[in-house]
Amino acid sequence: SALEKSLVYAAAGERLSTVVRFTIDNSLSGLEFAAGIPGTLGGAIAMNAGTKNQDMSGIIADLLILDQTNLTLQTLERKDLEFSYRHLELPGIIISATLALKPADRTRIEQTVKQNLLYKNSTQPVAAASAGCFFKNPPKGMPAGELIEKSGLKGMKINGAMVSQIHANYIINTGDATCGDILSLKKHIEKTVFNTYKVKLETEVRVEGE
Ligand SMILES: Cc1cc2nc3c(=O)[nH]c(=O)nc-3n(C[C@H](O)[C@H](O)[C@H](O)COP(=O)(O)OP(=O)(O)OC[C@H]3O[C@@H](n4cnc5c(N)ncnc54)[C@H](O)[C@@H]3O)c2cc1C
Structure with a gap:
């Protein structure tokens, strides 16, 4: 009331x-x-x-x-x-x-x-440069971070963009990552998780002008 x-x-x-x-x-x-x-x-x-x-x-x-x-x-x-x-x-x-x-x-x-x-x-890697959790947790089954971690992607890098060692659902900018590096890593994560678990990840981060 x-x-x-x-x-x-x-x-x-x-x-x-x-x-x-x-x-x-x-x-x-x-x-x-x-x-x-x-x-x-x-x-x-x-x-x-x-x-x-x-x-x-x-x-x-x-x-x-x-x-x-x-x-x-x-x-x-x-x-x-x-x-x-x-x-x-x-x-x-x-x-x-x-x-x-x-x-x-x-x-x-x-x-x-x-x-x-x-x-x-x-x-969570709160001190690193990131946009927060990158992917939405699927409605059922493992959360996105676990899917990415168990697909062996923790620490995976494309130039300055890296899958966080602390929480695999974070893509962090280690210093000189471009938007292209982050989007390439995003695509690599999507592909690897799909090939490993047949789960299609959706982004939580809104990507503009891709
Ligand atoms: C280290 C870190 C940790 C985070 N942890 C979390 C977490 O625990 N949980 C979580 O949910 N998110 C988390 N986030 C994500 C982020 O903080 C949220 O998405 C945040 O609330 C977005 O607010 P913003 O002001 O930065 O909006 P922006 O990123 O600038 O905008 C986000 C979207 O909202 C729209 N928007 C913004 N303001 C308005 C408005 N006034 N009216 C209409 N539309 C608007 C924009 O157009 C855009 O589409 C985290 C991010 C980081 C970097």
Whole structure:
């Protein structure tokens, strides 16, 4: 009910980490899962960013959307938004969002955020240059990282682009990788995983102008 929820209104261009910090400071629970995910609030919503168990779809109350063609604004309620795995059907640009969170004990929220960050930092190459997880996890069976690792691709390099040694679903730029190097490595991964496991990987990273 409205009494149990607390609403946070934020601009889409706000950094997600700033919004997470704000919710901690105001003892609001719900966004702990987003700690450590880089980018803006709008980007996180547009990508339905999240972790294994939670994503942005779970905390959105409504979005203010700009239609680029007619330059009109409309508010879309959660029930009118089609979220799916790392995807949101969008009729325009997100200008701002209302998040539905729950009042909770600040110390507990902070502890959860710390645990999440610790887990992320120890299992993902967060310090390296990357675009995050490159492929979506298939709907069933092994997650993408495991498929890539078990196909023997950890550490595989094409010029400066490399399959991370820490988490095989990350393609990292070791210094001088070009976009072409990263896309060549992506194709090599897709081919090898398909030949090994007959699984067609789909990218989570959006590739523009390929
Ligand atoms: C080290 C690392 C770790 C990561 N970990 C995770 C993770 O754990 N979980 C996860 O889900 N992702 C993760 N990511 C991926 C990335 O952080 C998210 O996809 C991020 O939320 C994208 O936000 P951005 O602001 O960078 O958007 P961009 O990358 O700039 O844009 C992403 C897409 O959203 C669209 N978009 C952006 N803003 C708006 C807007 N206001 N209105 C409409 N469309 C918009 C863009 O057009 C584009 O199609 C990680 C990335 C890195 C580098």
